[in-house]
Amino acid sequence: MPLAHRLLSALRRHWPHYVAEALGLAFFVGSAGLLTILLEHPASPVRQSLAESHLLRRGVMGLGLGLVLVIIIYNPWGKKSGAHINPAVTLAFWQLGKIRLPDAVWYVLAQLCGAIGAAQLLKLGLPKFYAHPAVKYTVTQPNPVFVQGELTAFVAEFIICFVMMLVTLLALHSSRLKAWAGWLLGALLAVYVLVETPYSGMSLNPARTLGTAVAAGRYHGLWIYWLAPCLAMWLATVGFLRFHHGQPLECAILAGCGPSPVSPHASDEEPPQYPDE
Template sequence: MSFVSQLRSAFRRHWRHYLAEALGIAFFVTCAGLLTTLLEHPASPVRQALQTNDTVRHWLMGLAMGLVIVLIVYSPWGKQSGAHINPAVTVAFWQLGKIKTPDAVWYVLGQVAGAIGAAQLLKLVLGQLYAHPTVNFTVTQPVPLPRGEALAFAAEFIISFVLMLVLLVALHSKRLKELTGWLIGILLALYIVFETPYSGMSLNPARSLGSAVAADSYRGMWLYWAAPILAMWLATVLFRRLYHGEDLPCAILAGCGPTASSPHSPGEEPPQYPDEGKE
């Protein structure tokens, strides 16, 4: 069977999972855009009330977006697809053999489409509010310094590596696997508060691309793809060494172990995690 045929076959069987990925990242991008506008635009009453308190605004943004990722992970659509909503996460799970190549391709395409679509919708609805320099389409760009790109690359690499390693260790643990979404939410909140000044805090190539397309500004875009993907891939290598090649149960951020309300109940086929013998 040709690869194109495999893509078609995978799409027919798993299109709901790809749609779930697109919806998940679209929701994330939409929340990021709305919250940034609410907290940073000069016309916002919240911004005016917290005019001189940058720290409070940063913590509000971090906590809110942390809760957003928790909501996505444990939502029906998050459990449907595994809640990757990030090409770097999908590539890492693909490298671990938890998702087959056709599914991984569709996942990444869905993530990119969802991020671009959500950013374009925000641009259409919010207009100049979204374009204002304090919001700036929520673009992630290196700081304007002589070695700004190197600093941003290093920052993105470190936060991506730590996040993926925490994710893998938690999913491997019987005690922590059901808390994986909360752990990721906490890390995301801390990253937004403390790491944003160094790279804009992306972690997510698709999210950065969606904002860049809306702003028509692609400065440093290469690093927002290269650093997270490379870092998360290396995290999988370290994970295998730490656990001496033990297999990871699944690529579902909410944890495995289907419940009565889970889309992965008996009879409901998830994407290839992995599913051998079917093409």
């Protein structure tokens, strides 16, 4: 069957899942922008009260974004699509055979639309705040402080993405941890924001980085934030498949699902599964 026909067929059957992915990433990008304005813009009372506490501000940002991620994963729409909200995550689940190619293509396109749309809304709604040098549209770019800034950013992004996907797979394959996978990922994201931000800006997500780059009109180092996450999560998945010999992953849902062949989700709520019928 031609890919174009499969894409149209998938769109007709699974468009609510794609909408959920777009809205999920839009919510994350919007939350990140608003939190950055609150914590970094000079006019913000929070920024003024924490003026000398760079580490504390990053800690608050990490906690905020961690909770945002948990909300996205465990809300009904997140459970519907699986809450990938990241092209690299979708690539990993496709590698695992838990999402079909046409659905993976639409997932990535929806994620890009969500990220770009949310960044543009912030740019239009809060232009002076979002564009302020202290906020910088929340773009992620290599830190010029480092001599090998692009290499540092690439290595940092690769490490955090590799670890995050490995934690995801370990949690979702564990009957004891799968229900807590979203909370583990939220906690890991909070730590990343606190510790890793100075090295690469802490992206983890190619679509998020592209959305803010389009809003800012700045594309320096964009390849890093596409190649490193996708390569890292793909390699983590390949390595996991090579060494894991236990219960296979049941579905591509970050909130977790049951270990039996019968999904606990209703048929009209279950995210697209492989293989295609």
